[in-house]
Amino acid sequence: MSKKYKMWYDELCLVENPYFQSVDIDCWACEDVRSVLDLSETDDPNLYQPHIGFPYIVKGGSAIVNYNQLEEMYLQNKLMMDTNAYRIKSSNSGWTTLADFMNHKLEQNPSPNQAEHVIWRLTRLEPTRALRKIFPRPSFVPTTVNVERFVLIDEPKAGAYVLPFPEGYKVFLMQGSGERLIILDPVPGCNSNCSRVSVLLKPSYFLYYNSWFYRPKSYPVENSSSISVSYLGSF
Template sequence: MTEEDIMSNFMKEYNEIRKNAKLLHFTDAEIDEIFLNGLKHVKTPKSTTFTKITKIILSIVLISLVIYVLLYIHQPTSSLVLRNVQSFIYPGFKVIRNLGIPIISLFPALTALYDETCLVENPYFHVTNLDCYPCEHVHSVINLTGLSLNHSFYESGTPFVINDQRNLVFFADLVNLYQENSIIFDQNAPWMITSNNKSFKHIGNVLNNNNIQFSKDNFVHWRINRMLPARIIRKLFPRPSFISEWSGQSIERYVLIDGPKSPGYSLPSFECSYVFVVQGSGERDIILEATPECKDNCRRIPIRLKPSYILWYNWWYWKPLSLPAENSTNVSISYVSSHCL
């Protein structure tokens, strides 16, 4: 039955009731009052549903508050729950894992999430009362090539560059490394690329023998966060000489391939706070922008990163931008990683 049919039947019943009421000598005013009193007791399904949803939400909030008070504020209850729950933690995780196996079997690409330290980055993360002394009196990025660096200096957070006297890394070197280890790269880090070239769906599209020529305005940012490909890529980009072998390097790293006219972008964030950028070949202009917590105390600092130079900074104080170098004609190959000192 359509809405028009329902309204037509309603009006027929309505007129019939009014006609019978008049036969019983009711006035029009009395008939209208009877209808209004009857409608006051009618509840629409929408209002009823809304009332039920409101009650459910309030109940959940109330239960959550009670649980929070009992587990985090009332110490005797918290201790009792912890003592009794601990024995169920590992069996519970085992049950969850077994329940997840069919899902992983249907969507094997989800296994890549195992290696993620953070699935969703908090865009509103902000450090309150951050001491900005490492960047307050920095007016330029100093060149420390040839100097002996100790822990106290590069742990201070002051940015610097150093020529590590390493071999240059060109686009052809990346192609050769990929061709020699394509199985490992395709299994462990194929899809983790960002590019403005829609034909680059995975790293195999980029690093193949037919793609030696890289367009001037193209960029490809290749992210690696697994141990096997990370070990291989370190053949081209070994650990900087001034960093101690005992420091903890993050597995996550990026290989940035930029044409001489590719657009600018912000360097990625990392788990470890000390970040280094190795310029394998080509040139990029890096702008060290002070973080929001330090922008009132620290200034922006530009530097041109030349081949074989390494830029060192702390992302607590700096959020660098990478821009194409003026008058550059070569493809830029950069390698970015981080250390937890």
């Protein structure tokens, strides 16, 4: 199988319908949410979460991973990553593959405006296994997570964007380094029933949300000075 077609082999959906929305969505899970719940002091957040639709954070719930660690992980697995996980979406037209981006060495060569943004999507088992060595699964996250992962890399002034829409509806976002402001907007069918909530993600913060009810956006943080590295998955 050629590389051209191999890249689509693991896709569940080849073309997403941007106009799709549930007609009879029940907004009960977000109607009473006024803020993101902080469950940092609990042994198991799942026991204290009011219901599966309630967003929460755990400070210190994930590993601290900076850009240099991510780059080192790539170099240690370069051939495998360039073969099985090379696709990225980038704000820079010159970066069309993972190798393009990593060869630039963003930490040593920041962009003039420090506003570049990259989404690296992984859909195969071997690359995600290598990534888990620096982003281990927190004990309170089920072992039955989806293989699909996203790594989000943002320079300090990278603009706002909608977070990727993963396969599972129970979504977690782990902040490895840097800071980003996450604003959770209710899905279109729940705009009149539910409120927008937000949370500032700092290194080691873990955020859970339910994509049935929220469409989060990531925003830059004023006075931030380091590259943001975030890790998104679902179950």
